[in-house]
Amino acid sequence: MNSFTYYSPTKVIFGKGAEEKVGEEIRAWGGTKVLVHVGGSSAKKSGLLDRVERSLKAAGLSYMILGGVVPNPRLALVHQGIELCRKEGVDFVLAVGGGSVIDSAKAIAMGVHFGGDVWDIYDKGAQPGKVLPTANILTLAAAGSETSKSSVLTNEDGLIKKGYGSDLLRPRFTMMNPELTYTLPAYQTACGIVDIMMHTFERYFSPGGVNEMSDRIAETLIKIVVEFGKKAIENPTDYEARSEVMWAGSVSHNDLTGLGHEGDWATHQIEHELSGYYDVAHGAGLAAIWGSWARYVYKADLPRFARYASAVWGIENADPDAAALQGIKKTEEYFTSIGMPINITQLIGKEISDEVIEELAEKCTFFGRRKIGGLMVLDKPQIIGIYKAAR
Amino acid sequence: MNSFTYYSPTKVIFGKGAEEKVGEEIRAWGGTKVLVHVGGSSAKKSGLLDRVERSLKAAGLSYMILGGVVPNPRLALVHQGIELCRKEGVDFVLAVGGGSVIDSAKAIAMGVHFGGDVWDIYDKGAQPGKVLPTANILTLAAAGSETSKSSVLTNEDGLIKKGYGSDLLRPRFTMMNPELTYTLPAYQTACGIVDIMMHTFERYFSPGGVNEMSDRIAETLIKIVVEFGKKAIENPTDYEARSEVMWAGSVSHNDLTGLGHEGDWATHQIEHELSGYYDVAHGAGLAAIWGSWARYVYKADLPRFARYASAVWGIENADPDAAALQGIKKTEEYFTSIGMPINITQLIGKEISDEVIEELAEKCTFFGRRKIGGLMVLDKPQIIGIYKAAR
Numbered sequence: 001m002n003s004f005t006y007y008s009p010t011k012v013i014f015g016k017g018a019e020e021k022v023g024e025e026i027r028a029w030g031g032t033k034v035l036v037h038v039g040g041s042s043a044k045k046s047g048l049l050d051r052v053e054r055s056l057k058a059a060g061l062s063y064m065i066l067g068g069v070v071p072n073p074r075l076a077l078v079h080q081g082i083e084l085c086r087k088e089g090v091d092f093v094l095a096v097g098g099g100s101v102i103d104s105a106k107a108i109a110m111g112v113h114f115g116g117d118v119w120d121i122y123d124k125g126a127q128p129g130k131v132l133p134t135a136n137i138l139t140l141a142a143a144g145s146e147t148s149k150s151s152v153l154t155n156e157d158g159l160i161k162k163g164y165g166s167d168l169l170r171p172r173f174t175m176m177n178p179e180l181t182y183t184l185p186a187y188q189t190a191c192g193i194v195d196i197m198m199h200t201f202e203r204y205f206s207p208g209g210v211n212e213m214s215d216r217i218a219e220t221l222i223k224i225v226v227e228f229g230k231k232a233i234e235n236p237t238d239y240e241a242r243s244e245v246m247w248a249g250s251v252s253h254n255d256l257t258g259l260g261h262e263g264d265w266a267t268h269q270i271e272h273e274l275s276g277y278y279d280v281a282h283g284a285g286l287a288a289i290w291g292s293w294a295r296y297v298y299k300a301d302l303p304r305f306a307r308y309a310s311a312v313w314g315i316e317n318a319d320p321d322a323a324a325l326q327g328i329k330k331t332e333e334y335f336t337s338i339g340m341p342i343n344i345t346q347l348i349g350k351e352i353s354d355e356v357i358e359e360l361a362e363k364c365t366f367f368g369r370r371k372i373g374g375l376m377v378l379d380k381p382q383i384i385g386i387y388k389a390a391r
Numbered sequence: 392m393n394s395f396t397y398y399s400p401t402k403v404i405f406g407k408g409a410e411e412k413v414g415e416e417i418r419a420w421g422g423t424k425v426l427v428h429v430g431g432s433s434a435k436k437s438g439l440l441d442r443v444e445r446s447l448k449a450a451g452l453s454y455m456i457l458g459g460v461v462p463n464p465r466l467a468l469v470h471q472g473i474e475l476c477r478k479e480g481v482d483f484v485l486a487v488g489g490g491s492v493i494d495s496a497k498a499i500a501m502g503v504h505f506g507g508d509v510w511d512i513y514d515k516g517a518q519p520g521k522v523l524p525t526a527n528i529l530t531l532a533a534a535g536s537e538t539s540k541s542s543v544l545t546n547e548d549g550l551i552k553k554g555y556g557s558d559l560l561r562p563r564f565t566m567m568n569p570e571l572t573y574t575l576p577a578y579q580t581a582c583g584i585v586d587i588m589m590h591t592f593e594r595y596f597s598p599g600g601v602n603e604m605s606d607r608i609a610e611t612l613i614k615i616v617v618e619f620g621k622k623a624i625e626n627p628t629d630y631e632a633r634s635e636v637m638w639a640g641s642v643s644h645n646d647l648t649g650l651g652h653e654g655d656w657a658t659h660q661i662e663h664e665l666s667g668y669y670d671v672a673h674g675a676g677l678a679a680i681w682g683s684w685a686r687y688v689y690k691a692d693l694p695r696f697a698r699y700a701s702a703v704w705g706i707e708n709a710d711p712d713a714a715a716l717q718g719i720k721k722t723e724e725y726f727t728s729i730g731m732p733i734n735i736t737q738l739i740g741k742e743i744s745d746e747v748i749e750e751l752a753e754k755c756t757f758f759g760r761r762k763i764g765g766l767m768v769l770d771k772p773q774i775i776g777i778y779k780a781a782r
Contacts, residue, residue, distance in 0.1 A: 001569075001634035003406025008399065014650070015394025041583035178392075210631075212619070213638050216611045224603050240601075247604050247650075256647075259405070259638075 001212045002260035010147040010254070011173040014247065018138045018175040022052055022094065023026060023059025029172045031092025034063040035085055039070070039097040043139070048180065052096060052137065066090060069097065072154045072161060072275055072282070073104035075119055081108035082118065085132070095136040099143020099152075099195075099282075102136045106151040106169045109134045122153050122162040131168040139180045140193030141246040142283060144199050144253020148176035161276035162242055162361060163268075174250070178242035186233050189245075190338040191283025192231035196249045197222055197331075198286045202265050203258025205294075205304060206374045211260040218257040219311040221248050226301040226312070226334055233338055266373030267293045270386060273360040278348050287340035288347040291332040292390035297376040298324045344390050357387040392602045393651035395536050401538040401645070402564040405638065409541040409566040410528045413443055413485065414450025420524060420563045422483025425454040426476055428496040430461070430488045433529070439571065443487060443528065454480060460488065462667055463545045463552060463673070464495035467508055472499035473509065476523070486527040490534020490543075490586075490673075492586060493527045497560045500525045513544050513553040522559040530571045532637040533674060534591050535644020537565035540638030545667055548693040551754060552667035554659075565641070569633035577624050580636075581729040582674025584620035587640045588613055588722075589677045593656050594649025596685070597765045600650040609648040610702040612639050617703070617725055624729055657764030658684045661777060664751040678731035679738040682723040683781035689715045735781050748778040 005181025013025070017315060034056060036049075043049040056063045066081050085092070085108060109132035111118035120126035131256035138146045145151065149170050152163040179299070181189070204218045225248045231241035242384050251257065270293065271285040298305045299321075306320035317323035332342045341347040361383040364372065378386070404416070408497025411591070417425060425447060427440075434440040440456070447454045457472050458473035475481070476499060486496035502509035505736040511517040534580045536542065540561050573578070595609045616639045622632035642648065661684065662676040689696045690712075697711035708714035723733045732738040752774040755763065762768050 001405075001631060001638070001745065003409070006401075006403040009402075012395075012397040013398075014392075014397070018394070129426045211638075212615050213612070213642060216615065217608055220611055221604070228603070240392060244603050247392070247602075251604065319678070362655050 002208050003049065004211075004259040006255055007328050008147060008170070008254040009168055010171045012147065012176065012250065013173060013208045014176045014180055015175055018049065018177045019051060019180070020055055022135075022137060022175060023055035023057070023061055025175075026056070026061060026092055026094065026135065026171055027059045027296040029092070029135070031133065032061060033088065033090050034061050034092045035088075035090045035105075035108065035275050036063050036065045037069065037081065037093060037095045037097075037108065038067045039065070039101050042183070043096050046183065047094065048137070048139070052094075057353050064090075069101045069104045071100050072279060073100045073107070075153055075155045078104055078107040078111060078118060078153065082111035085112045089094065091132060093132050093134045095134065096139065096381070097136075098138065098140030101152040102134075102138075102143065102145040102171070103153065104145065105134050105136065106145070107153050108116055108132075110151075110169070113183070119153070119155055122164045128166065128168060134169075134171045135173045135175075136171055137175045137177075137180075138246070140184060140188065140192060141181055141249035142194065142195040144249050146171060146176070147250045148253040150253070152272070159276045161272045163272070173269055176250070177241055181242050181246060182237045184236070186236070187339060188281070189229070189233050190340050191281045192249065193225055193245065193338060194226050194283040194335060195342055196245070196252045198267060198283075198290065199252040200257045201290070202268060203261050203263050204308070205301070206258070206261045206264035208258075208261030214257055214259045214261070217251075219256060219308070221252055222312050224248050225252075228336065231322055254284070258302070262374045264374040265299075266375075266378055269372045270383060273364045274344070275355070276363075277360060278384075280347055284341055284347055285325070287335040287342060288344050289386070289390050291328055291342055292386050294328045294331075295325070296382070296386050296389060297373070300376045344387070350351075352391055357384055361387060392604045393599050395602075395650040397646055397650055399538060399561070399645040400646070401562050403567065403641065404564060405567045407568055407570055409552045409770075410439065410442060410571070411446055413526075413528060413566060414446035414448070414626065416564055416566075417447070417452060417483055417485065418450045418507035420483070420525065420526070421635045422484070423452060424479060424481050425452050426472065426479075426481045426484045426496075426499065427454050428458045428460065428472065428484060428486045428492055428499065429456065430492050431458070433574070434464075434487050437531070437574065437724060439487065439502045439528070443782065447626070455481075460492045460495045462491050463670060464491045464498070464694045465522050466544055466586075469495055469498040469509060469544065471500060476503045482523060484523050484525045486525065487530065488527075489529065489531030490536040493525075493529075493534065493536040493562070494542040494544060496525050496527065497536070498544050499523075501560070502529070505725065510544070510546055513555045514546070514551075519557065519559060525562045526566075527562055528568075528571075529637070531575060531579065531583060532633075532640035533586040535587065536638050537562060538641045539569070539644040542646070543663070550667045552663040554663070558571055565639070567637050569630055569637050572633050572637060573628045575627070578730060579672070580620070580624050580627070582672045583640065584616055584636065584729060585674040585678045585726060585731055587616050587636070587643045588717075589658060590643040591648050592681070594646075594652050594654050594658060595699070596692065597649070597652045597655035599606055599649075599652030605648055605650040605652070605704055608642075610699070612643055612648060613703050615639050621729065653765045655765040657688075657766075657769055660755055660763045661774060664755045665735070667754075668747070671738055675732055675738055678726040678733060678734050680777070680781050682719055682733055683777050685719045685722075686716070687773070687777050687780060688764070689719065691767045709755075735778070743778070744781055748775055752778060
């Protein structure tokens with residue numbers, strides 16, 4: 001087992017009505033003046049925002065609301081949130097929504113006491129200083145940002161999407177009420193399922209040898225998401241199914257499934273350029289890319305891909321190469337079965353041009369400043385190869 | 392899935408040489424004056440204590456050492472530690488050892504700023520106030536106390552053993568170097584294996600319905616401990632085996648395996664009286680009791696015991712009653728195979744008398760003040776029944 005550090009301090013409050021006690025919980029963590037950060041109008045329409053406001057008032061907290069977060073959250077709104085927090089003396093940021101809202105909230109929390117432009121933390125390796133505490137009420141099982149140290153942000157200027165991770169960004173608490181995900185359309189549910197699977201894949205298919213506990217938890221988690229994800233799509237108000245998917249979403253990204261592994265993240269990075277450019281859903285973008293990435297790199301760790309095929313899909317094939325390819329194919333068939341694309345044409349509704357591929361690959365390498373991946377380290381020509389294979 | 396709260400903030404630093412940076416890490420958590428709490432002489436003899444002292448000095452920390460913790464740690468030493476901390480202005484308690492040392496350190500950390508006798512927290516429901524931060528360097532995979540909220544203490548006056556749990560007791564960090572467990576005798580390694588299995592059993596076999604993620608992680612964990620525990624006993628310097636067992640020890644007791652379950656803990660409570668009275672090893676005591684407890688209660692949740700038999704031991708039997716009993720028997724056979732007792736006579740080397748059983752059952756019910764268990768709630772006559780069945 002390779003050495004590792006595991007740190008997942010976020011308190012998880014899971015179950016029906018979890019959000020009712022949000023005011024109390026924020027007060028216990030020392031918050032007094034709260035920025036409530038939300039996406040579109042659904043939190044208002046569903047009555048969730050009213051319940052949150054009631055709870056904050058009951059706990060004697062003052063608060064203001066900043067809405068308007070879109071999928072692939074934007075820097076401009078983050079700047080607006082930072083200004084608002086500074087002006088109002090906010091000391092706690094509560095995100096009500098999915099990964100985009102949570103990531104936007106994390107960016108705001110980093111920016112309030114930061115001297116420069118918060119984008120420099122994402123783009124130029126600037127180090128954040130004091131970060132405001134954040135928490136969240138999750139309405140979408142997907143990103144895992146509710147317990148993770150990650151935040152992804154898009155700069156509208158050039159549509160560049162970048163991620164940043166630090167233990168300073170780990171939320172104080174997350175409230176997960178599976179009922180809040182009942183109203184999600186099937187497509188968004190499916191995008192979430194892919195995202196959850198992918199957070200596990202990025203760790204499982206990466207250098208680091210074997211850590212049986214982590215590896216078997218990863219395999220278990222994938223099987224659970226495959227099984228209960230399908231059920232949640234077929235019956236959106238299946239509480240058990242929504243529960244399993246929601247909890248899997250957090251476990252998939254709190255690091256438990258990849259201890260001792262370096263993490264690969266090439267699929268995420270290749271996809272970030274796609275969803276930054278076309279503004280498509282992140283989960284769908286991942287589904288469109290993964291199979292092509294996997295077939296491009298699987299020989300770099302054949303035993304692992306063969307093990308995956310057996311443990312998750314029950315494929316018994318004495319030839320590891322054949323087993324590995326069958327496992328990848330089964331995964332793509334599952335994506336198709338839940339309405340997800342398995343290539344870029346299915347994702348964007350047209351064929352991607354060589355010119356756009358060239359541009360995305362260029363951005364993906366930070367204009368030649370980096371290679372990506374771990375299982376196989378990929379340079380620009382190889383990234384182009386994967387985009388083309390996924391065309 | 393039942394509602395749950397999950398909170399496991401302890402930072403885990405795992406791998407060879409982990410302990411070398413203990414000074415640095417304590418400083419990062421704000422400690423300046425450290426009580427180093429240890430057991431017998433082995434930490435000194437092995438050179439571990441010297442390495443710890445070097446690291447503390449290098450980080451500019453002042454410290455003092457309090458040794459002498461014994462298995463089933465005693466109240467008198469805790470009182471001594473509390474006095475020492477008060478006199479010296481200690482602000483951080485570092486345990487170097489296994490569960491007994493960690494539990495003793497937690498008790499000291501609770502007592503320093505507590506007005507009354509710390510035993511009242513264990514015995515009379517008194518609430519602790521400010522608790523000193525603790526951390527630990529683990530030398531024994533067993534108790535899970537390194538990340539848990541629990542502490543168990545024995546009052547020499549009457550040999551009463553009691554547990555207390557609070558999030559305030561969760562250690563700031565734990566350092567786990569599997570090499571530190573190489574020198575453990577087979578018997579102690581086996582006791583640890585049983586303890587780890589039992590922390591999972593107490594959650595898995597308890598009311599709360601099904602939480603597939605937790606239940607499957609529990610089953611995975613038991614299989615890993617069974618497999619790698621045996622290897623660690625056969626080859627004490629097998630790093631992979633020691634690693635898997637050590638990490639399983641923490642996961643088994645950080646609550647992940649029992650989310651949504653109430654927890655049963657009857658086996659622990661029945662055993663606490665045994666090891667309090669006879670001063671035998673806790674793990675061995677659990678092995679001596681568990682099979683008799685399981686046969687006494689299994690009909691209260693037959694599907695769960697049948698599922699366990701299938702998932703962990705591969706038992707396929709259409710009759711759930713027969714399957715359940717086979718699973719219990721397999722577990723006992725495993726205990727025997729690693730040198731553990733499966734009844735009280737094997738544990739203490741003689742037959743336990745009716746009078747002692749009466750006394751232990753009386754203590755176990757807090758002199759009639761409580762019943763125990765969750766899967767089946769047990770009163771004194773039933774507890775006596777289990778002691779007798781385990782005789």
